[in-house]
Amino acid sequence: MNIIDNINKKLVFDRDEICAGGEKDIEEIIHVSPVTLPKDYIEFLKQVSGEGSYGPEFEVEDKGVSIWIWSAKMALEKLEEFNQPFNQEFISNAWLFGNDLGDLIYFFGTGKDGFGLYRTSAGWLGFENAEKISSTLTGFLVNGVGIDIATSL
Helix, strand or coil: CCCHHHCCCCEECCHHHCCCCCHHHHHHHHHHCCCCCCHHHHHHHHHHCCCCCCCCEEEECCCCEEEEECCHHHHHHHHHHHCCHHHHHHHCCEEEEEECCCCEEEEEEEECCEEEEEEEECCCCCCCCCEEEECCHHHHHCCCCCHHHHCCC
16 A cells, blocks of 8 residues: 555645655665564655655644654664664664654554554653554554544643
């Protein structure tokens, strides 16, 4: 399924900012990720990781908040940024893939509710306070599973 063509109606984004590509960066992500990444996420990256793309910013309709899902290149840059000695336990068990343009980071990992998409504070990366958003990226972006969690403070 093409996630971009089936985005949930609660999520608004600029289609002109979407460009396919980034295969080299995607291959690097697959190689360096400490967790096995879901196929729908890899397919999504192929749709949004073209030349110069930082990934789509989804505005959540009527909520006044945004969700930024990083392109492959941006995810690799963020890995470098967060790959600090004090974050090693977390970074070695999760893959960061987006944020809320504020202080929350979205990641794939296995938390207290099993594997899936979670969010946690950028200032306190860890599983203990992480909230599960959805089991899959498709569930989140297409079916709207967890949008209410992602937009709550």
